[in-house]
Amino acid sequence: MGIKERSTQRRRGVAFAAAALSLALIAGACSSDSDTEPVGTTGASTDDTTTVTEVAATPVDGGTLRYGLEADVDGLNPTTSAFSAPGYVMGHAVFDTLARVAEDGSIVPYLAESFTPSADFKSWTVKLRPGIKFHDGADLNADAVVKAFLLQQGAALVGLAVRPFYPETDAAVKIDDLTVQFNQLDANQYWPSALTSQLGMMPSPLWLDAAAADPTLNQKPVGTGPFMFDSRTADNVTRFVKNPSYWNGSVHLDAVEFYPVPDSADLLDLFNNDGLDALHTTDQTAIKDLKDNGTVTNLLDDTAEESFQMINSQNPPFDDVRVRQALAYATPKAKILELIGLGVSRPADQMFTPESPFFNPAVKQDADEPDKALPLVAAYCAEKGTTINPLLNKPTCTDGKVNMEYQFVGPSVVGLRTTEIFEEGWSVAFNITRDEVNQQDHIQQNALGQSNVIGWRQFGAIDPWADSVWLLCRTVGPISLNWPRYCDPARDTLLLDAQNTDDPAKRSENYKALAQNMHDAYTYIFINHTLWTNSFNENVRGTCDIKTLEGVALKCSNAGLTFLDTTWLDQ
Amino acid sequence: MAITLLFAVSALTFGAMNVLGDPLFNILGPIARDTSNPKSVKLIEKAKNDYNLDKPLPIRYGLWISGFVRGDMGVQFSTDGQPPVTELLKERIPRTVTLLILGQLIAVLVSIPWALLSASRADKFVDRLSTATTFMLVALPGFALAIILKYLFAIRLGWFPLTYRALDPLQTRLFQMLLPGFVIGLPAAAIYQRLLRTDLITTLQEDFILMARSKGVSKPRILFKHALRPSMFSFITVVGLTTGALIGGSIVVETVFRIPGIGSTLVEAVLRHDFPVVLAIVMIVATAFVLINLLIDVVYTIIDPRVHR
Numbered sequence: 001m002g003i004k005e006r007s008t009q010r011r012r013g014v015a016f017a018a019a020a021l022s023l024a025l026i027a028g029a030c031s032s033d034s035d036t037e038p039v040g041t042t043g044a045s046t047d048d049t050t051t052v053t054e055v056a057a058t059p060v061d062g063g064t065l066r067y068g069l070e071a072d073v074d075g076l077n078p079t080t081s082a083f084s085a086p087g088y089v090m091g092h093a094v095f096d097t098l099a100r101v102a103e104d105g106s107i108v109p110y111l112a113e114s115f116t117p118s119a120d121f122k123s124w125t126v127k128l129r130p131g132i133k134f135h136d137g138a139d140l141n142a143d144a145v146v147k148a149f150l151l152q153q154g155a156a157l158v159g160l161a162v163r164p165f166y167p168e169t170d171a172a173v174k175i176d177d178l179t180v181q182f183n184q185l186d187a188n189q190y191w192p193s194a195l196t197s198q199l200g201m202m203p204s205p206l207w208l209d210a211a212a213a214d215p216t217l218n219q220k221p222v223g224t225g226p227f228m229f230d231s232r233t234a235d236n237v238t239r240f241v242k243n244p245s246y247w248n249g250s251v252h253l254d255a256v257e258f259y260p261v262p263d264s265a266d267l268l269d270l271f272n273n274d275g276l277d278a279l280h281t282t283d284q285t286a287i288k289d290l291k292d293n294g295t296v297t298n299l300l301d302d303t304a305e306e307s308f309q310m311i312n313s314q315n316p317p318f319d320d321v322r323v324r325q326a327l328a329y330a331t332p333k334a335k336i337l338e339l340i341g342l343g344v345s346r347p348a349d350q351m352f353t354p355e356s357p358f359f360n361p362a363v364k365q366d367a368d369e370p371d372k373a374l375p376l377v378a379a380y381c382a383e384k385g386t387t388i389n390p391l392l393n394k395p396t397c398t399d400g401k402v403n404m405e406y407q408f409v410g411p412s413v414v415g416l417r418t419t420e421i422f423e424e425g426w427s428v429a430f431n432i433t434r435d436e437v438n439q440q441d442h443i444q445q446n447a448l449g450q451s452n453v454i455g456w457r458q459f460g461a462i463d464p465w466a467d468s469v470w471l472l473c474r475t476v477g478p479i480s481l482n483w484p485r486y487c488d489p490a491r492d493t494l495l496l497d498a499q500n501t502d503d504p505a506k507r508s509e510n511y512k513a514l515a516q517n518m519h520d521a522y523t524y525i526f527i528n529h530t531l532w533t534n535s536f537n538e539n540v541r542g543t544c545d546i547k548t549l550e551g552v553a554l555k556c557s558n559a560g561l562t563f564l565d566t567t568w569l570d571q
Numbered sequence: 572m573a574i575t576l577l578f579a580v581s582a583l584t585f586g587a588m589n590v591l592g593d594p595l596f597n598i599l600g601p602i603a604r605d606t607s608n609p610k611s612v613k614l615i616e617k618a619k620n621d622y623n624l625d626k627p628l629p630i631r632y633g634l635w636i637s638g639f640v641r642g643d644m645g646v647q648f649s650t651d652g653q654p655p656v657t658e659l660l661k662e663r664i665p666r667t668v669t670l671l672i673l674g675q676l677i678a679v680l681v682s683i684p685w686a687l688l689s690a691s692r693a694d695k696f697v698d699r700l701s702t703a704t705t706f707m708l709v710a711l712p713g714f715a716l717a718i719i720l721k722y723l724f725a726i727r728l729g730w731f732p733l734t735y736r737a738l739d740p741l742q743t744r745l746f747q748m749l750l751p752g753f754v755i756g757l758p759a760a761a762i763y764q765r766l767l768r769t770d771l772i773t774t775l776q777e778d779f780i781l782m783a784r785s786k787g788v789s790k791p792r793i794l795f796k797h798a799l800r801p802s803m804f805s806f807i808t809v810v811g812l813t814t815g816a817l818i819g820g821s822i823v824v825e826t827v828f829r830i831p832g833i834g835s836t837l838v839e840a841v842l843r844h845d846f847p848v849v850l851a852i853v854m855i856v857a858t859a860f861v862l863i864n865l866l867i868d869v870v871y872t873i874i875d876p877r878v879h880r
Contacts, residue, residue, distance in 0.1 A: 156602050156614055216654045233662070233737035235839065236831040257738070261829065266733070269726050275733045438842045447601040478608070479601040 059542050063569035064255040068267045068279035070560075072235050072260035075218040077211055078201040079151035080158060085280060085532070085560030088198075090258050092563050093240050094135075095223035096248075097200035098126060098145070099192050101462055103553040107192045110248075110548060111140060111202055111224065113178075115195075121187040121500060126195070128178040129549070132247045134204035135228045142174040144205045149182070151208060152199060160481055162199065164474050187500040193463045226251040226565045235260060248549060252542065252568035271537065277569070278536045280560045284344040287533050295538040302346060303353050304460035304559030305530035309422070311523050312451050314485040316387045317396035317404065322380045324522035325366065326373035326402070327453065331525050332425030333367035340418050341528050348526040350515040351459040351467065357504065358464060358511035363519045365526045370428040377402055377429040391452055392433060403431045405452040407445065410436035418455070447479050456483070457530055460559065464511055465499035471518075484523035491517050532560040543567045573861045580857040581639070581850075585632050588846040595624055597844040598648045621646070639854060645847040656851045660833065664855070666735075667832035670748055670755065670824070671817050677756030679810065682763035687794050689764065690771035701764065708761035713820045717754045717827040724750055735830040751828045755820050759813050766809055770802035777801075804871070811867030815860045 069089060075081035076090060083091055100110040109115060111132060116125040132140040149172040153162045165184055173181045184191065194200065207222035220229045224247065227240035238258045242251045259276065261267040264283035268290070270276045281287065282305075290296050309331065317323045337347055352359040366372075378400065385397030391405050406422065408415045415436070423432050437445065445451055461467045469475055472495060473487035491514065498510035518524060534557045536543060544556035545566040556563055588594075596603040598618045605611035619625040622645075623634055638645060644656035689698045708716070725733045731750040739747065774780065775798055783793050822834035829835075833852050840848035 154610070156611065157600065216658075219654075231738060233831055235835065236735070236737045236829065239738060259734075259736075259829075261734075266829075270733050273726060273729065273733060444596075444600045448604055478605050 057541065057570065059252045059545075059566070059568040060571060061250075061252050061568070062254050063571055064257055065253050065278060065540065065564065065567060065569060066257050066259060066276045067564075068270055068276040069258055069260045070264070070267070070281055071262050072238075076221040076229075076232075076238075077208075077218040078158075078198050078203055079148055079208060080155055080211075080218060082157060083198050086258070086260060088561035089280065090238060090240075091198070091201060091221070092225065092561060093227040093256055094221045094225045094229060095201035095203060096225050097196050098128075098202065099195035099200055100548065101193075101196050101555045101558065102548075103555055105555075107196060107462075108548055108550075108552050108554070109192075111200075112195065115192045117189065117191075121189045121191075122185075123181055123183045124191050125175065125179060125181045128180075129247075130178055132224055133245075134202075134206070134224050135222050135243060136204050136206050138204045138206045140202060140224055141177050142180045143177075144202060145180045146172045146174050147205050147208060148201075148203055149180075149199070158198075160479060161469055164469060164472065164481075186496055188465060189502055190463045190465050190499055193461075193466065196462060227253075227256055230255065246565075248565065251565065253564065256564055256567075271535070276537075277540050278534070278562075280532065280534045280562070282530055282532050282560070284340070284342045284531070287344055287531060288342060290533055290535045297536040297538070297540070297543075299534040299536075299543075299557035299562065300531060301533075301557065301559050302529040302531040303356075304532065305457045306348050306351055306459045307345075307455075307457050307527045307530050308348070309453055309525040309527065310446075310456040310483055311453050311525070312446075312449055312484055313521075313523050314449055315390050315452075316384065317380065317389060317402050318452060320380055320384065321522055322376040323402055326376040326380070326429055327404075327426060328366040328522055328525045329369045329371075329373040329376070330426045330429050331367040331527075332421055333365065333525075333527055335421055335425070336418065336527055339421060340414065345528040345531040348529045350519065350526060351464075351524075352511070352515060353529055357508050358515070360512035360515040362512075363515045365519070366522075367525065368425075370425065373429040389452070391450065398431055401429055401431045403433070405433045405435050407435040407437060407442060407451045407454045409439050409442045409455070415455075446483050447481075449480060449485055460530075462558075464514075465495070468495040468499070471495060471514075484521075486521055486523045488517065488521065491521075534560065534562040539570045541568050541570050573865065576861060577854070577857055578636075581636055581854055582632065584850055584853045585635060586628070588850055589628055589631070594622065594648070594846060595619065597846065598622060622648075635850070639851070644851040647848055648843065648845045656847050659836065659848065660851060660855065663831055663833050663836050666748075666830055667818070667821055667825070667834060669745070670751055670821055670830060670832060671814065673745075673748055673752035674755030674759065674817055674821075675810065675814065677752050678759035678763055678813075681756065681760040682767060682806075683799070685760065686764045686767035686771055687799070689768045690775060690798075691790065691794055693768075693772050698768075701768075705761035705765050708758050709765075711758070713754065713758065713823040714827065716758065717751070717824055720750055720754055721827060733828075735828055737831060747828075748830070751824045751830060754824050754827075755817055758820075759817060762813065763806055763809060767802060767806045770805055771798055774798045774802045807870055808867060811863050811870075814863045815856070818856050818859065 067089065069086035071084065071086050073081060073084065073087040073090065076087070076094070078091060078095060081087065096111045098110060098112040099107050099115070102108045111129060113127045113129045116127070117123070126145070128140060128142065128145065134140060138144065153159050153166060153171055165186065167183060167185060171183055173183065175181050182191070202224060204222040207217065211217040219232050219234070222229065226243050226246045228243050230239040230241045232238040236259070239255055241255045242253060259270070261270060264281050264286045267276070267279055267281060268286045271279050290298050311318050311324050311327065313319055313324065333347070337343075346353070349365040350360060350363045381397035381400055381402065385395060387396045388394065389396045389403055392403055394403055396403060406419065408419050410416065419434060426432055442454065446454055446456075458470060459467050469481050471482060471491060473482070473489060473492050475482040476485050476487050494510045494514045494517065498507050498514070501507055543562060543564065543566065546554045546556055546563055548554065554563070593603065595615065595618060599614060602611045602614055606615070623631045626634070635645065642657055644660065646655050647659065685701060689701045692698050721733065725731045732747050735744065735747045737744075771794075780793060780797060783797050788797070818834070821832060822838055824830070825832045825835035826838055833855065836848060837852045840852070
């Protein structure tokens with residue numbers, strides 16, 4: 001019986017908002033080698049604090065694992081569907097990725113046999129393992145890989161996260177039946193981490209063709225993974241059954257069923273009342289309960305997402321750094337952490353956790369100093385107070401305060417309470433108009449720049465290079481993944497240089513400078529490191545026993561996603 | 572009359588759905604505004620063509636309504652290959668219908684004996700207690716009752732499953748719907764009980780009841796054989812009318828108990844701005860409401876032939 005309590009600090013490239021636009025596709029990691037051995041260590045992943053008490057036992061075959069998800073997904077096609085954490089959990093059951101993250105944070109080949117960079121690190125050659133077949137009998141070969149990549153690159157929304165990094169033509173080229181060359185726009189020594197995420201998921205080419213003709217097949221995925229699609233009732237249950245001829249060892253579970261339960265109290269009730277065997281959640285109250293339950297295995301991770309307030313710097317009044325800075329000063333961060341965070345999650349000052357080699361201790365998030373906001377706002381209003389805020393269609397200042405809109409996701413009681421606390425703090429210098437929208441609108445409006453200030457979660461890529469999609473000048477556009485729409489060529493230089501050096505000190509220096517740069521721009525007000533848990537009831541075993549064919553132990557959980565390849569039920 | 576009503580509902584709903592919000596944006600999201608990108612422009616053109624968005628509103632309405640009457644309710648607003656609306660509803664309607672039948676069955680089976688008991692002991696303690704209970708059930712919002720019953724009987728006592736599971740065998744799924752059925756049925760039972768009790772008390776004061784009593788007919792026989800049938804008129808009317816309200820109630824119940832029926836589908840579709848789904852469900856509910864009321868008219872004539880005359 002395994003009793004396991006983990007506090008892990010890991011990086012990954014799945015973001016809450018990113019999920020919606022499949023931006024985690026480009027999750028990255030360090031790598032500087034080119035063979036089947038681990039290709040480097042994850043620069044930002046450090047210091048796992050793990051206390052494990054586990055009794056060795058022989059896996060038992062059979063049984064159905066019931067897994068509770070925080071939401072359902074629109075589809076399960078990695079080339080067209082936006083994968084959020086629930087999408088990743090389900091996706092990883094059916095699809096294998098070309099690379100995986102090893103337990104030590106390095107990136108190792110999985111479906112691939114090796115990755116080899118060109119001399120200038122602008123191209124990477126990926127060699128596939130021979131003899132792997134998709135569930136429908138198709139071969140995993142170079143054609144399948146190229147097809148999957150090009151479809152993702154060309155996809156309207158999913159491709160938004162891919163296109164900024166690859167040329168329009170010849171981004172993926174077949175070299176021979178088992179070899180593909182990927183060509184990038186920039187040199188990148190840490191590129192293989194991109195293959196651990198949605199971009200690296202390999203769907204069957206036959207299925208992709210069929211799904212193009214009949215889009216309903218996007219709900220019925222076909223991959224090479226440990227489980228095969230069985231049935232799906234949207235918003236209720238998705239069932240996969242064991243792949244009897246899985247290429248990487250035998251699968252113990254007969255089936256796995258995924259239940260989307262958006263209400264976290266319901267999710268916890270089901271888990272506690274034998275309605276579920278496993279779940280994932282970011283709900284602080286639920287995590288507190290789960291941590292207090294001695295029989296539950298919690299795989300905790302607060303390194304893969306940051307919670308923050310994000311400011312659109314494109315339009316008045318927030319195109320002026322004084323207003324952004326004033327908002328930061330007026331932010332009641334301590335109160336939010338106490339009342340909403342419940343002391344469960346750690347405060348954040350930047351996009352790196354303190355254990356990261358890229359963490360800059362000099363960077364402190366300005367907040368909880370409303371007095372400092374007043375002179376900044378007064379100066380702005382005196383100078384530009386009659387300018388129009390295009391979002392609100394009224395002057396930027398009224399009665400000496402800045403007019404702004406705050407957008408948050410609803411309906412949500414927690415969201416409303418959080419908003420009220422923020423408003424209480426900001427109201428010393430700001431007149432706030434609330435805009436409560438559903439999640440889809442929240443993401444879409446933000447992508448289109450139709451916001452002033454919003455609550456958001458992202459960052460935490462396996463390697464920080466992958467977070468550049470949120471930060472580079474090139475991702476500012478009509479549909480912007482650089483959500484604050486803030487372009488700083490000096491920041492671009494820091495990012496691109498950091499991904500093309502094998503000197504750890506230089507990398508660290510660059511990312512520390514990046515943290516300072518982001519702080520000084522005041523487009524993000526960091527609040528806390530988002531804490532995820534993947535929790536398992538005491539009868540669920542073996543989840544962390546996954547290895548590559550070469551015997552390299554793999555990470556079994558990461559920011560809400562987990563792998564069920566080796567999971568079994570102690571019935 | 573019924574057909575005119577349905578046309579009015581369809582026209583109003585279709586108009587509202589197309590006026591409130593940009594359908595193109597709801598289909599494509601930010602791509603709908605990305606007119607500088609040739610790839611996005613292609614998608615915009617395709618969506619306009621697929622959903623007839625390049626045609627005037629009356630033409631679109633005509634195309635939609637003609638498709639609807641032929642059973643083609645269009646395609647969900649999604650680029651991820653969601654099934655056509657007809658397929659989606661084919662899967663979901665049976666669950667809601669089952670839930671409603673179960674709810675009505677529980678309401679009727681609970682309310683009739685309850686009303687008979689109250690009427691036979693009018694103004695006594697049992698009657699007063701049942702009056703207080705009915706008021707409480709009627710006053711309690713559906714979501715509160717759902718949460719209370721779920722907490723008591725599923726979480727604390729564990730007598731019922733917490734949620735519905737679409738993959739289970741029919742018998743298990745029916746059992747999973749029992750608690751949601753009570754959530755729907757109990758408030759309805761309270762209303763039926765109040766009406767039937769009142770009518771029964773009135774009937775019990777009629778001369779023919781006095782005659783039966785004077786003949787020495789037993790009290791249960793008087794209640795069941797002589798008083799119940801003539802007291803059922805308003806009861807049946809309300810059962811019919813309440814069906815519409817129960818469909819509304821199913822939205823809450825399906826959401827709380829995670830039953831993928833048309834109620835929960837409607838909520839999700841509204842949140843996603845998925846107009847074809849919203850339209851189809853509104854029309855189906857309206858049609859069901861009209862048909863049920865027609866059916867009630869027929870039942871009237873059976874119970875009281877004077878209506879026919």
